[in-house]
Amino acid sequence: xxxxxxxxxxxxxxxxxxxxxxxxxSSSVSVYLFWYxxxxxxxxxxxxxxxxxxxxxxxxxGFEAExxxxxTSFHLRKPSVxxxxxxxxxxxxxxxxxxxxxxxxxxxxxxxxVHP
Amino acid sequence: xxxxxxxxxxxxxTRGQQVTLSCSxxxxxxxxxxxxxxxxxxxxFLFEYFSETQRNKGNFPGRFSGxxxxxxxxxxxxxxxxxxxxxxxxxxxxxxxxxxxxxxxFGSGTQxxxx
Numbered sequence: 001x002x003x004x005x006x007x008x009x010x011x012x013x014x015x016x017x018x019x020x021x022x023x024x025x026s027s028s029v030s031v032y033l034f035w036y037x038x039x040x041x042x043x044x045x046x047x048x049x050x051x052x053x054x055x056x057x058x059x060x061x062g063f064e065a066e067x068x069x070x071x072t073s074f075h076l077r078k079p080s081v082x083x084x085x086x087x088x089x090x091x092x093x094x095x096x097x098x099x100x101x102x103x104x105x106x107x108x109x110x111x112x113x114v115h116p
Numbered sequence: 117x118x119x120x121x122x123x124x125x126x127x128x129x130t131r132g133q134q135v136t137l138s139c140s141x142x143x144x145x146x147x148x149x150x151x152x153x154x155x156x157x158x159x160x161f162l163f164e165y166f167s168e169t170q171r172n173k174g175n176f177p178g179r180f181s182g183x184x185x186x187x188x189x190x191x192x193x194x195x196x197x198x199x200x201x202x203x204x205x206x207x208x209x210x211x212x213x214x215x216x217x218x219x220x221x222f223g224s225g226t227q228x229x230x231x
Contacts (some may be wrong), residue, residue, distance in 0.1 A: 036220075043120070043206060043222030090159065100172045101210055101218045102149030102164035109158060 002027040002093045006107035014115050015083055021076040021110045023091030030096035033074040034104065035065055038088045047089070050074065051096075061085075086114045118142065120223035122207050128229045134195040137226045141188050141209030147171075148190040149220065150182060153204040162205075165190055166212055194228075202230045 007022040025031065032051050036044040048059040055067040065076045074091060088111050092104040121140040129135050141148050150162040161174040165184035182192040188209070194201055204227050208220040 036222075041224070043224045044208075044220070045222070046219040049219070092159075100164055101212055102147050102166075102208060102220060103161050103172045103174075104149075104159075104220070105161070106151075106159035 002031060002095070002105045004091050004093055004105055004107035006091055006110050008110050009108065010111045012113045012115060013081055016080045018079050019077065019081050019112065021089050021112065023074045023076065023107060025072050025074065025093050027093060031093040032096050033067060034092040035076050036090045036092060038090065044090065081114045083114050083116060085112060087112060120207055120209050120221050122223035122226050124226060126227045128231065129197050130231050131197055131199060133197050134193060135197060135228060136191055136193045137205055139190045139207030139223060142221055145209035145211055146188055147210045147212035148184055148188060149208045150192050151206040151208065153206055162192065197230045199230050201228065203228060
């Protein structure tokens with residue numbers, strides 16, 4: 001079984017400041033790692049994912065996350081946030097190598113609020 | 117291409133009743149998964165269907181069931197509703213063609229309130 005812990009339930013930050021949303025996971029098997037974002041009144045959208053290879057993965061809107069196997073972490077970072085980044089962010093894992101792609105274990109979510 | 121469509125958007129039921137929620141996946145997607153989202157428990161996996169077969173099931177009681185039709189549309193049913201079943205129910209679809217191109221596309225959800 002897998003579990004995911006998002007260390008901060010809320011992160012307030014000013015516009016153009018850097019931000020880090022922390023995620024740790026626990027699993028007895030290899031996992032794939034994901035960050036999903038949920039804007040108000042919308043469904044979740046995939047932000048980025050790590051399957052294998054380079055431990056640093058990037059999204060098209062400036063976010064990046066680094067897989068750290070020794071620390072079992074997958075923290076999300078952005079060097080300069082915008083008001084439009086205000087949303088709830090979810091870290092998730094799934095079992096690597098399986099065929100059940102729809103089964104994700106999610107963290108509790110981190111609400112990122114960007115202030116002007 | 118149309119996104120994942122869930123109906124109805126809002127639903128109010130009373131304890132003891134049953135409810136059926138519907139999900140139409142993106143055209144061509146063969147896998148449909150269901151999640152329950154609550155403020156206390158967060159997002160929890162209910163079940164996944166692929167080619168009309170349940171491929172995985174989460175830790176929910178038997179009152180929660182689902183099915184998938186030949187056109188990949190899916191329904192989930194909750195019988196004998198309890199107050200604790202009040203939640204946002206999210207459906208997600210995917211191509212299910214391998215992890216490299218895999219991502220879940222979520223609908224906007226059905227908000228179920230049990231009174």
